[in-house]
Amino acid sequence: MSGVPFGAVLDSVREGSFWMPPDASVTTQFVDPVFYYILGLTTFFFVAIVAVGAYFAIRYRKRSDADRTHPSAGSHTLEAVLAIIPSILMATIFWVGFRGYINLSVPPPDALEIRTVGQKWFWTFEYPNGMVMNTSVENAKLREEAGLETGLVVPIGQPVKLIGHSRDVLHSMFVPAFRIKKDVMPNRYTSIWFEATKTGTYDFFCTEYCGKDHSRMITKVIVKEQADYDAWLEEETKNSAKPKSGSELFAQGGCTACHSLAGVAGAGPALNGLFGRDEALADGTSVKADENYIRESIVNPTAKVVNGYAPVMPPFAGTFSDEELDTLVNYIKNQK
Numbered sequence: 505m506s507g508v509p510f511g512a513v514l515d516s517v518r519e520g521s522f523w524m525p526p527d528a529s530v531t532t533q534f535v536d537p538v539f540y541y542i543l544g545l546t547t548f549f550f551v552a553i554v555a556v557g558a559y560f561a562i563r564y565r566k567r568s569d570a571d572r573t574h575p576s577a578g579s580h581t582l583e584a585v586l587a588i589i590p591s592i593l594m595a596t597i598f599w600v601g602f603r604g605y606i607n608l609s610v611p612p613p614d615a616l617e618i619r620t621v622g623q624k625w626f627w628t629f630e631y632p633n634g635m636v637m638n639t640s641v642e643n644a645k646l647r648e649e650a651g652l653e654t655g656l657v658v659p660i661g662q663p664v665k666l667i668g669h670s671r672d673v674l675h676s677m678f679v680p681a682f683r684i685k686k687d688v689m690p691n692r693y694t695s696i697w698f699e700a701t702k703t704g705t706y707d708f709f710c711t712e713y714c715g716k717d718h719s720r721m722i723t724k725v726i727v728k729e730q731a732d733y734d735a736w737l738e739e740e741t742k743n744s745a746k747p748k749s750g751s752e753l754f755a756q757g758g759c760t761a762c763h764s765l766a767g768v769a770g771a772g773p774a775l776n777g778l779f780g781r782d783e784a785l786a787d788g789t790s791v792k793a794d795e796n797y798i799r800e801s802i803v804n805p806t807a808k809v810v811n812g813y814a815p816v817m818p819p820f821a822g823t824f825s826d827e828e829l830d831t832l833v834n835y836i837k838n839q840k
């Protein structure tokens with residue numbers, strides 16, 4: 505047994521990485537007991553049934569042709585017991601699960617509401633004061649270089665309601681440490697809530713397969729003390745009021761994931777030297793790459809698809825304001 509790091513296993517159980525992720529929200533109480541109850545129940549019956557089955561198979565095996573010459577009699581009492589007990593247990597599973605589901609669905613009335621927008625392939629969080637946090641991988645990198653944290657930042661001990669929707673396809677908000685998970689979809693809102701109990705940084709995933717860069721649709725939940733949160737929000741609100749540069753908007757949209765500015769073809773064409781060029785399109789026609797073409801290709805990319813590329817770019821209508829679109833078009837225009 506000397507090779508087994510038993511202490512490490514025990515530690516991971518205690519910290520929650522072996523059975524369950526870390527426990528960092530009051531909402532875990534609606535999920536974990538249900539999980540352990542069902543796990544315990546099914547484990548008990550699995551072991552009991554296999555053990556009794558094995559014992560009977562050996563104890564009552566057919567030893568000779570003289571064994572079991574007539575069928576054994578049935579028992580109505582036994583059958584009734586075997587129907588009633590599992591029914592009661594199923595009802596208890598339904599009850600604890602349903603109660604947990606309802607509790608997860610109804611946030612406390614004083615919850616801080618944060619709108620969560622999913623789009624291919626990043627999350628945007630909109631705070632009640634209008635501050636918008638963009639969490640694309642490229643934007644997070646830029647912000648990290650500037651010493652800024654990126655993610656869903658929330659205060660500890662405060663119920664938070666995430667009101668989600670999607671700008672394109674199905675995505676799903678998932679925070680394992682809070683045991684919360686909810687699909688977001690176009691044309692309707694869904695919501696989920698949590699109340700963080702520990703400061704720290706936790707994963708926030710998209711857990712609905714949503715296309716090419718689904719695996720990059722990942723960010724963090726950062727839980728801060730109330731005072732730190734207030735200071736952070738004030739600072740970010742000031743930052744977000746400043747107009748963004750073209751390169752910042754290019755990063756926010758996650759554009760670099762597919763579009764090189766150095767002449768390398770990716771999932772989409774390279775954008776340097778694009779302006780003024782005649783682009784051959786997939787439908788056999790061609791188009792002069794002017795401001796209108798660039799703008800249309802951001803807002804509604806499948807309208808004119810460049811020959812040799814798949815129509816996979818998501819539409820960015822609604823992602824950028826009119827001013828931001830101007831800045832972005834101008835930025836792309838000037839990539840020589």
Ligand code: CUA
Nearest residue numbers: 675710712714
């Ligand atoms: Cu969004 Cu997967």
